[in-house]
Amino acid sequence: MVNPVRVQKITEKDYSNGTVIYEMCRELRAHDNDALLFAQDLAKSNGCKLVVHYRIYNYLWQGATARFYDWVIASLKEVEATLRVHAIPLVIIFEDNKLYARDTKISHIPHDTGAVVIEEIPLHFARKWKDIYLAHHNTIPLYEVDARNCIPVWELSHKQEFAARTIRSKVHAKLGGYLEEYDKLTTHTANADLLTKMQPIDWNDIRKKIICDESVAEVDWIHAGEKAAHKQLTHFLSEKLQEYDESRNSINIDGQSNLSPYISHGNISRRRIVLELLRTTGVEIRSAFDPVQNGSNGKLGSIAAFIEECVVRAELCENFCYYNHAYDKVTGFPAWAKETLDAHKHDAREYTYTYKQLEKGETHDRLWNAAQLQMVQTGKMHGYMRMYWAKKILEWTKSPEDAMKFAVKLNDTYELDGRDVGGYVGCAWSIGGVHDRPWFTRPIFGTIRYMAVSGVEKRGSIEEYITKFASPPKLV
Numbered sequence: 127m128v129n130p131v132r133v134q135k136i137t138e139k140d141y142s143n144g145t146v147i148y149e150m151c152r153e154l155r156a157h158d159n160d161a162l163l164f165a166q167d168l169a170k171s172n173g174c175k176l177v178v179h180y181r182i183y184n185y186l187w188q189g190a191t192a193r194f195y196d197w198v199i200a201s202l203k204e205v206e207a208t209l210r211v212h213a214i215p216l217v218i219i220f221e222d223n224k225l226y227a228r229d230t231k232i233s234h235i236p237h238d239t240g241a242v243v244i245e246e247i248p249l250h251f252a253r254k255w256k257d258i259y260l261a262h263h264n265t266i267p268l269y270e271v272d273a274r275n276c277i278p279v280w281e282l283s284h285k286q287e288f289a290a291r292t293i294r295s296k297v298h299a300k301l302g303g304y305l306e307e308y309d310k311l312t313t314h315t316a317n318a319d320l321l322t323k324m325q326p327i328d329w330n331d332i333r334k335k336i337i338c339d340e341s342v343a344e345v346d347w348i349h350a351g352e353k354a355a356h357k358q359l360t361h362f363l364s365e366k367l368q369e370y371d372e373s374r375n376s377i378n379i380d381g382q383s384n385l386s387p388y389i390s391h392g393n394i395s396r397r398r399i400v401l402e403l404l405r406t407t408g409v410e411i412r413s414a415f416d417p418v419q420n421g422s423n424g425k426l427g428s429i430a431a432f433i434e435e436c437v438v439r440a441e442l443c444e445n446f447c448y449y450n451h452a453y454d455k456v457t458g459f460p461a462w463a464k465e466t467l468d469a470h471k472h473d474a475r476e477y478t479y480t481y482k483q484l485e486k487g488e489t490h491d492r493l494w495n496a497a498q499l500q501m502v503q504t505g506k507m508h509g510y511m512r513m514y515w516a517k518k519i520l521e522w523t524k525s526p527e528d529a530m531k532f533a534v535k536l537n538d539t540y541e542l543d544g545r546d547v548g549g550y551v552g553c554a555w556s557i558g559g560v561h562d563r564p565w566f567t568r569p570i571f572g573t574i575r576y577m578a579v580s581g582v583e584k585r586g587s588i589e590e591y592i593t594k595f596a597s598p599p600k601l602v
């Protein structure tokens with residue numbers, strides 16, 4: 127049974143009877159998915175049917191790209207195959223009308239639906255979806271499941287946290303209690319008659335119908351889906367974990383796990399990653415946190431460093447977007463940051479660039495251009511370079527508002543792990559001091575932390591990095 131703390135009942139009415147619909151959205155996996163498992167438990171409690179929906183918002187939804195949808199489709203193909211084995215249909219729904227226009231109802235929720243299960247997603251579109259649901263369908267019980275976080279976001283903290291230091295002790299105190307093994311998905315026998323009608327999905331046809339920005343194409347160095355995610359994790363744990371603490375910030379070394387595209391699209395859960403980390407290393411969760419006991423080098427230091435990123439930092443991002451509805455705007459920055467940015471709004475800028483110039487990597491700074499091109503070409507900018515990249519956007523645009531808008535848009539368009547909390551908080555940290563503190567005053571930045579090229583130089587040869595990503599992207 128799914129831990130009840132991971133579930134919130136949004137409507138007053140309880141489920142009593144009828145088909146249960148699970149609205150899959152950002153958790154594109156059939157295994158280790160608490161939202162799916164909860165929906166199945168609910169349906170089985172009454173011997174009722176279970177159907178999984180995936181909705182495609184087919185009007186260039188938030189600038190969606192081929193890179194995004196090719197990943198989604200590859201992931202869903204695998205989900206469909208696994209669900210089929212368990213007699214659970216996956217239904218792809220095209221929302222061609224602007225769903226969020228006033229008075230639009232959510233399609234494909236028949237009156238005999240017994241309950242709808244959604245995932246916890248602290249982003250604008252999901253909030254709107256919930257509002258529309260409550261306005262038009264609130265007689266059908268709605269349940270929300272946190273299938274993303276190790277510790278449910280509403281349980282980890284009841285407020286917006288200031289910084290990693292304020293959430294860390296909460297994560298350390300609670301994580302051990304939330305590392306239960308997942309239940310197994312079972313065959314859904316109540317779906318027997320649905321199963322006979324289940325035609326395989328014509329994925330080519332689905333892909334052809336999708337309206338998206340085809341100029342941002344998929345990449346070939348990494349492949350979507352649950353199986354690929356587990357392979358990537360196994361590779362990381364056996365080949366890269368030992369050096370993670372030492373090499374993750376080296377700009378010319380592939381020292382990070384490269385799990386973020388999988389985590390972001392829900393191909394693997396962070397809880398599964400932590401469970402596998404502890405299983406394969408034989409380390410207990412208590413000592414896994416303790417960098418002193420673990421030593422700062424080698425595998426044990428790396429375990430602490432990886433949990434810091436994969437749980438503490440990642441759940442801090444979820445916390446921010448959950449409690450701060452302006453997570454992607456200047457208005458969401460802390461008061462001290464808004465004040466200092468405002469005071470320096472009219473400072474002279476030596477360089478200013480348009481969105482297009484930035485997108486094409488056409489600035490005077492070859493290092494910045496290389497980082498931009500790494501993102502455009504590979505769909506994954508090195509983690510360390512992301513900070514430098516976003517801070518320079520603040521320095522080279524007319525206002526912090528433009529900087530935030532441009533950084534978020536570029537990140538969402540090109541990063542395989544974009545369109546999610548990590549990107550919004552990463553940009554807000556770099557540009558708006560979110561989860562950071564005031565530093566020394568400088569032009570344009572005020573007391574927002576500055577990052578100089580000399581800082582990057584300490585992380586590897588800049589020329590080597592530039593050489594790798596020097597060729598310009600094919601942009602229209």
Ligand SMILES: Cc1cc2nc3c(=O)[nH]c(=O)nc-3n(C[C@H](O)[C@H](O)[C@H](O)COP(=O)(O)OP(=O)(O)OC[C@H]3O[C@@H](n4cnc5c(N)ncnc54)[C@H](O)[C@@H]3O)c2cc1C
Binds near residue numbers: 383544
């Ligand atoms: C400007 C900027 C933009 C960013 N955009 C994104 C984004 O769009 N999507 C995204 O997932 N992350 C983003 N990050 C955070 C971080 O850079 C990436 O999570 C990391 O580089 C992903 O690579 P990895 O999985 O190989 O990382 P690893 O170092 O192997 O980390 C493992 C996992 O830990 C989590 N993690 C690592 N670093 C952070 C961090 N600083 N904050 C939150 N979680 C973290 C991620 O889930 C990551 O997959 C951004 C950071 C900045 C400064």
